[in-house]
Amino acid sequence: MSRGRFEAWTPAIGAIAFVALWWTVYRLRLIDPVLLPSPEDSLRAIWSGFVGGALLHDFLVTVRRTLLAFAIAVAISVPLGIVLGSSPKLYRGCEFVIDFFRSTPTSALFPLFLVILGVGEATKIAVAAFGASLLILFNTAYGVMNARKTRQAAAKAMGASPGRVMVEVTLLESLPQTFVGMRAGVSFALVIVIVAEMFIGSTDGLGQRVINAQAVFNMPEMYATIFGAGVLGYTLNLLFIVIERNFVHWGGK
Amino acid sequence: MSRGRFEAWTPAIGAIAFVALWWTVYRLRLIDPVLLPSPEDSLRAIWSGFVGGALLHDFLVTVRRTLLAFAIAVAISVPLGIVLGSSPKLYRGCEFVIDFFRSTPTSALFPLFLVILGVGEATKIAVAAFGASLLILFNTAYGVMNARKTRQAAAKAMGASPGRVMVEVTLLESLPQTFVGMRAGVSFALVIVIVAEMFIGSTDGLGQRVINAQAVFNMPEMYATIFGAGVLGYTLNLLFIVIERNFVHWGGK
Amino acid sequence: QDKVKMGLFIASSAMPYFIAKERGYFAAENLDVEGIPIANHPLIVQALVKGDIDTASNLISLEGANINVLRPGTANYFSINCQNTTWRLEAFMVSAKNTTIKTLKDLKGQRIMCAPGPGNLFVAKGVLKKIGLEDGRDYTMQEQQMSNHIGAMQSGQFEVAYSLEPVVSMLEHRGIARRIESGVIATHLLGRPDACAVLAGGVMSDRFVKERPVVAERLARAWAKALKDGNEDPTARDLLNKHMNVAAEIAQTVPLSRYFMVRDLTPQQIADFQKLTDLAVEGGVVKSKIDVRTFLKRF
Amino acid sequence: MSVRAPAAHPASDTPAGADRPHITIRGLSKRFGEHALYTDFDLDLPKAQITSVFGPNGCGKSTMINMVAGLVPKDAGTVLFDGKPIEQTVIGYVFQNYREALFPWKRALDNITYPLRLAGKSSAQCAARAEEVIQAFDIKFDLHRYPYELSGGQQQLISIMRALAPHPEVLFLDEPFSALDYEMTLFMRDKLQDAFRATRTTTVLVSHDLEEAVYLADQILLLTRPPTRIAEIVPFRAPRPRHPETLTSEDFVDVKARCLDVFQREVRKK
Amino acid sequence: MSVRAPAAHPASDTPAGADRPHITIRGLSKRFGEHALYTDFDLDLPKAQITSVFGPNGCGKSTMINMVAGLVPKDAGTVLFDGKPIEQTVIGYVFQNYREALFPWKRALDNITYPLRLAGKSSAQCAARAEEVIQAFDIKFDLHRYPYELSGGQQQLISIMRALAPHPEVLFLDEPFSALDYEMTLFMRDKLQDAFRATRTTTVLVSHDLEEAVYLADQILLLTRPPTRIAEIVPFRAPRPRHPETLTSEDFVDVKARCLDVFQREVRKK
Numbered sequence A, B: 001m002s003r004g005r006f007e008a009w010t011p012a013i014g015a016i017a018f019v020a021l022w023w024t025v026y027r028l029r030l031i032d033p034v035l036l037p038s039p040e041d042s043l044r045a046i047w048s049g050f051v052g053g054a055l056l057h058d059f060l061v062t063v064r065r066t067l068l069a070f071a072i073a074v075a076i077s078v079p080l081g082i083v084l085g086s087s088p089k090l091y092r093g094c095e096f097v098i099d100f101f102r103s104t105p106t107s108a109l110f111p112l113f114l115v116i117l118g119v120g121e122a123t124k125i126a127v128a129a130f131g132a133s134l135l136i137l138f139n140t141a142y143g144v145m146n147a148r149k150t151r152q153a154a155a156k157a158m159g160a161s162p163g164r165v166m167v168e169v170t171l172l173e174s175l176p177q178t179f180v181g182m183r184a185g186v187s188f189a190l191v192i193v194i195v196a197e198m199f200i201g202s203t204d205g206l207g208q209r210v211i212n213a214q215a216v217f218n219m220p221e222m223y224a225t226i227f228g229a230g231v232l233g234y235t236l237n238l239l240f241i242v243i244e245r246n247f248v249h250w251g252g253k
Numbered sequence C: 001q002d003k004v005k006m007g008l009f010i011a012s013s014a015m016p017y018f019i020a021k022e023r024g025y026f027a028a029e030n031l032d033v034e035g036i037p038i039a040n041h042p043l044i045v046q047a048l049v050k051g052d053i054d055t056a057s058n059l060i061s062l063e064g065a066n067i068n069v070l071r072p073g074t075a076n077y078f079s080i081n082c083q084n085t086t087w088r089l090e091a092f093m094v095s096a097k098n099t100t101i102k103t104l105k106d107l108k109g110q111r112i113m114c115a116p117g118p119g120n121l122f123v124a125k126g127v128l129k130k131i132g133l134e135d136g137r138d139y140t141m142q143e144q145q146m147s148n149h150i151g152a153m154q155s156g157q158f159e160v161a162y163s164l165e166p167v168v169s170m171l172e173h174r175g176i177a178r179r180i181e182s183g184v185i186a187t188h189l190l191g192r193p194d195a196c197a198v199l200a201g202g203v204m205s206d207r208f209v210k211e212r213p214v215v216a217e218r219l220a221r222a223w224a225k226a227l228k229d230g231n232e233d234p235t236a237r238d239l240l241n242k243h244m245n246v247a248a249e250i251a252q253t254v255p256l257s258r259y260f261m262v263r264d265l266t267p268q269q270i271a272d273f274q275k276l277t278d279l280a281v282e283g284g285v286v287k288s289k290i291d292v293r294t295f296l297k298r299f
Numbered sequence D, E: 001m002s003v004r005a006p007a008a009h010p011a012s013d014t015p016a017g018a019d020r021p022h023i024t025i026r027g028l029s030k031r032f033g034e035h036a037l038y039t040d041f042d043l044d045l046p047k048a049q050i051t052s053v054f055g056p057n058g059c060g061k062s063t064m065i066n067m068v069a070g071l072v073p074k075d076a077g078t079v080l081f082d083g084k085p086i087e088q089t090v091i092g093y094v095f096q097n098y099r100e101a102l103f104p105w106k107r108a109l110d111n112i113t114y115p116l117r118l119a120g121k122s123s124a125q126c127a128a129r130a131e132e133v134i135q136a137f138d139i140k141f142d143l144h145r146y147p148y149e150l151s152g153g154q155q156q157l158i159s160i161m162r163a164l165a166p167h168p169e170v171l172f173l174d175e176p177f178s179a180l181d182y183e184m185t186l187f188m189r190d191k192l193q194d195a196f197r198a199t200r201t202t203t204v205l206v207s208h209d210l211e212e213a214v215y216l217a218d219q220i221l222l223l224t225r226p227p228t229r230i231a232e233i234v235p236f237r238a239p240r241p242r243h244p245e246t247l248t249s250e251d252f253v254d255v256k257a258r259c260l261d262v263f264q265r266e267v268r269k270k
C-alpha cells in the first residue's frame, strides 16, 4: 500500500478501533448484552432502517434541520464575531450574555424558546441555531482577538477601509480558529436538534427515534440511531476538514 | 468616572442590558407572565433560595460536580490534545471518535454511562468530564496544529527533549486556543452536570431544581435557577478571562 | 373542516386521539385535528397558555391543577383516566432475583428507584408512609427516568422500583422483575382498591371552549366514541405499538387506564379526584387548594 | 521598462518643491509604560524628497513611522500630510517584519496587486501594473507561490513591490533591504532611485546601512537614544541619478563622515 | 569580561584542528514540489572554524542550515557532527526570522537562559552566565521586558545571546546582524570573533554582507542559484584577532574580490 493511500485511510482507523472496542466489550460480556447489544445487531438495525426507509427519513429530516440551523448560525455569528473580536471592549460588554447562554443547558431553555416561537418546526431549528451561534461567535471573536495585528495594520496602511480590513484580512487571519468554531458549531447544532427532537417532541428525526427505541427498550435500534447520529456528526466535520485542508493552507506556517 | 473604572464595568453592561430586556418583555406583556415571570420575582426567588439555603446547597453541589468534572477533563485532555496535535496523522486517526462523540447528545449516552458507572454521583461527574474532555481535546489539538512551528524548532535546536518541547513550548504556543477550549469546556461541563441532574436520578443540584420547579410550574423558581446556572457559568468563565488576561499576555502580539 | 391543535404526550394514555384519528371519528365531526407531540407536561401547559394548542389528549392532573391555581381556566378536563387495582398503571416492583420481598412492608432498608418527577415521588413516599415506612429512615428513594428503569433493574443497580406502565409490564414480561403490589394510590392513598386515582386526562383551554364552543362540543363527541372503543374494543390495542411506543411484545396485554368523559363521572369519583388533589397540596406538589370541579368540563 | 507612474510629476533631477514640508509632525508623544519614547516631538518631512532615518536600535524609528502612518496609536500630537489626515493619503509601507505583513492566504502575485484592487483597479489593470513592477525588478522566481514558500529575501522583495505598486504619495520603508543579497541590495537601491526620480514620491527610509542611507537620501535624519530627539538633520544634495561613483565623491564621504560622527557621539553619550 | 567558556580549548590564534571536518554532509537532497533545491549535495564543514555561507536570495542557505540542524526534514542524505547525529550535539542557532523564534511568554532574560535551563543548570549558574553574556555584549536596555516589547534589533540581539549562552559545539547564524544598527553590527562582529577565539566553536554564518562574511570567516562557501551547488569555497587565512585594518589588507581585498567575482558570475549565469 502506498503511503498516500495509507494516509487516506488513517481517519478510518479510529472508526475501526471504536467498533472493535465495542465488539470486545460485547464479547467479553463486560456489560449485560440486553443493555449493550452487539455491533452486528446495531449495524443490522441501521441497515434495515435505511433499507426500510424509516431511519433514512428520520436521518434526512435531522440533517435538514441541522444544516438549516447551522447556516443561520454562521450567517449571524461569523460577522458578529469579527466585529466583536475587533473591539475587545465591545466583546467584554457582550461576554456576559454569551457566556451566560453557553453555560445554560439548552434543554433548560426549551420552555423559553417554546414561549417565544411556539411548538412548531421553527423552534427546533431556532434553538439549535442559537446554541451553535454562541459557540461560533465565541470562537470567531477569540480568533480575531488573538490574531496578530501586523497584517491588519498592513492592509490599513494600504488604505483598506475598516470593512475591507475585516473581511479581507481579519476574517482570513482568524479563519483557523473560526473553523474550529464552525466545527464545534455544526456538531453542537446536531446535538441540539436531536435533543430538541427528544425533549420538545417531534414526529420524526433521529432524536425522536432514539427516544422511541428507548421507550420500547429496543437497544439495537437505539444504539443504531445514536451511531447514525455520531456518524452524521463526523461526516459533517469531515466536510470541514476537507474544506479547511484545501483552504486554510497557511495554518501553522 | 475614570476610564479605568469604566473599563472594569464593561462586563456588567451585558448583564444589565440582558435584565433590562427581560424586564421590558415582561412589562409590555409580550409573553404571558405565567410563562415568563418578572425579573424581580425571579431575583426574589434567588434571594430567598439563597437565604433559605436550599438553592445555595443545590448551587454548591452543582459547582462541586462541575469543577471536579472539569478538573478531570483538563487533566486528561490537555496533555492528550498536545500529543495528538503534535502529530496530525495521529489526530486524524482519532478524529472519528472525537467528532463522533462530540456530535452525539450526551443525554442520549446517559443509558450507556449508567450501565457502565451505575446511578451514583460518579456517573454525573464522569459524563460531564467526558463531554468537556472532547471539547478541550479538540481545541488544544487544533491550537497545537495551527501554532507556528518556528519556536518549536528553536527549542529543538537548543536540545530540548520532545517532552520538554511539548510542555515548555507547544503547550504555551497553543495556550490561547487551549484557553478557548477550557472556557468552552467549563461551560459544557456545567451544562452536562445540570442535564445529568435533570435526567439521571438526583436528589440535589441545580438541574434537579429546574426540573422540579418546572414540574410544579413554578416559573419564578425555574428561571431563578436557570439564571443561577447562567451566572455560575459566567463566573467560571470570568475566572478564565482573568487568568488569561494575566497569563497569556502575548496573544495577538 | 375545523382545525384543532391537540398536544399529545406520547404514551398509552394518548390512545383516544389515535383511535379517533384512525377510525375517522374526528372526520365524522368534520374536524381536522392535528396531533402535536410534546415531550413533557410542563411544555404542554405552556403551549396551552400560549394558545399554540387548543387541547391536549393526556395532561397529567398534577400539572393541570397547578396551572389552574396559577391561571384559572387554562386546562379544563373533559375526560379522565382512572386507575386502581383493576386498571393497574403503577406498581412497586422487585427484582426477580430477590425472593425475600413479598409485601410493601418488606421494603424496609431498601434503595428504591422511583418514576421521575415530584408527583411520582410524592405518591410513592405517601404510600410507604401509610405502610409505616419513613423516607430516609426506613428506605431511600431516587428518581430515575422511565427509560432507565429496565436497565437499572437488569444490571442490579436497584432491586426495588416504583414504576409505571408500560415499563411494569415489560419488566414482568422479560422476567426481570415481579410485582409487589399495584394500584397502590387507590388502595393506600385514597383508601379503596376500586377508587379512581386520576393521573391524567384530556383538557381544553378556556379560550378554545369560549371562542369555539361548537367545535369543542364536536370534539367531545368524537372523543367520547374513542373512549368507548378504548375501554371496550381490544382491537384498539393494535395502535399501541404503532403510535405510542408500547413494545409489540406487551401491546396486547399491557394494562390500560379506564377512560371516562367528565359527564359520566360519579360523585364518588370526583371526590376521589378532589382527595388526591388535596393530598398533593399537602405534599407541596400543588401550590394551593383548589376545587377540582372548577376545572372539570362536561359536554 | 521602468517603475514610472502613468500620471506622475514630470521627472526632474532637482528636488521639485524642495523643502516644502509634506508631512508635518507636531507635539508627538509616546510612552511605553514608564519609558517615555517621544515627548513633544516636532518634525517636518519635505515633499518629493527621500529622508533617511538613522539611529541606534530601539531609538524608536519603527515606532515613529508606525505612528506617522497611523498604525500605532499616538499618545498625543498631530500628523498631517499636505494638511490632510492619513486617511486621505495613499501610502506605501514596507514593514520591518515583512514576514508577518504579507498575506499568507494570497499568492505572492496577489499580494502585490492587493493595494491596486483596494484602489478599485480592474484585473487587467492589476495584471498590467504587476507585470510592470515585475519587469522593473527583474524578478525571476515563481510569483505563484505563497509567501511562506519563499525565502526571507524573496518575501522582502514582494513586500517592497507591494508597497510600490499603487504609486503611493508617501512611501515608508523600514529596513527594506535587510534580507536581500549583495547583488539584489545594490540593484534595489538603484531601482528605488529610478522609481523616485520618476514619481518624486515623498519617501521615508529607515536603514542601518549608513552608506545606503546617505546614497539614497536628500537628507538624513539622525536620532538620539531614547528619550528620542533629533540629533541632527544632514542634507545631501548630490545630483541624481547617483551612481556607484557617487560613493567615492567628496560630498558623499563628507556627509557620511558627518553622520557617523553625530551618530557615534549620540550613541556613546553616557 | 569575555564570552569565554569556562572549560574550553586553549585559545590559540591558529585554527586548531584546521580543516578536520566537524560536520559532514553526504548525499543531501531536498525538493519543494517540482523544484529540486538540493540534489545529492556533499559538504564538509571544518572543525573550529567559521564558515561563511554566501549566495543569492532563495538559493537555499536557510534551508540548508535548517536541514543540518535537523529542523527541516531532509528528503535524503546524512549529516553527522564528529560522527555523531545532531541529537548528541549542543548547537546554538540564530534564526533568520528571529522574531518568531523567541518565546513571547518569557522575558528577554529568561529567553537567554532557557538553553542553560535545558542543560540542567541551576538558577545561580544561569544568572551568572547571563550576567557574563550581558556584560560581554554591553547590553543597556531592560532585559525584563517581553520580546514583543523590544525593537527589531533588540530582539535579534537577544536571539544571538541565547544562541551563545550554552557554549554550543556548533553555532548556526542565519543573517544574525540584519536588524542591528551600524555601531552594534561592528561591535557584534568583534564580539563574535572574541567568542570564537575563546572557544573555537565551529560556526556557520549566513550573511549577505560580503565584507562581514569575509572578515569573520576562515572560509567562504559560495553557493549557486537553485538547483544549488557549491560554486567555490574560498579560504581566508588572515590571522586573528582581525581588526578594522584587516579590511584594508591585501589578502582581504583579494579574497573579497574573488568571492564577489564568483558570486556575480553565478548570479548572472542565465
Ligand SMILES: Nc1ncnc2c1ncn2[C@@H]1O[C@H](COP(=O)(O)OP(=O)(O)OP(=O)(O)O)[C@@H](O)[C@H]1O
Binding pocket: D032, D033, D037, D056, D057, D058, D059, D060, D061, D062, D063, D064, D096, D226, E141, E148, E149, E150, E151, E152, E153, E154, E179, E181
Ligand atoms: N509594545 C511595547 N511595549 C513596551 N516597549 C516597547 C513596545 N514596543 C516598542 N517598545 C520600546 O520602544 C523602543 C523603540 O522601539 P522601535 O521598535 O521603534 O525601535 P527601532 O528604532 O525601530 O529599533 P530597531 O532599529 O531595532 O528596529 C524600544 O526601546 C522598545 O523596547
Ligand SMILES: Nc1ncnc2c1ncn2[C@@H]1O[C@H](COP(=O)(O)OP(=O)(O)OP(=O)(O)O)[C@@H](O)[C@H]1O
Binding pocket: D141, D148, D149, D150, D151, D152, D153, D154, D179, D181, E032, E033, E037, E056, E057, E058, E059, E060, E061, E062, E063, E064, E096, E226
Ligand atoms: N515551504 C516551501 N515550499 C516551497 N518552496 C519553498 C519552501 N521553503 C522554501 N522554499 C524555496 O526554497 C528556496 C530556498 O529557500 P531558503 O529560505 O532556504 O533561501 P535562502 O537562501 O535562505 O534565501 P534568503 O537569503 O532570501 O533568506 C527558495 O527559492 C524558496 O522559494
Ligand SMILES: [Mg+2]
Binding pocket: D061, D062, D063, D096, D174, E151, E152, E153
Ligand atoms: Mg525597527
Ligand SMILES: [Mg+2]
Binding pocket: D151, D152, D153, E061, E062, E063, E096, E174
Ligand atoms: Mg534565508
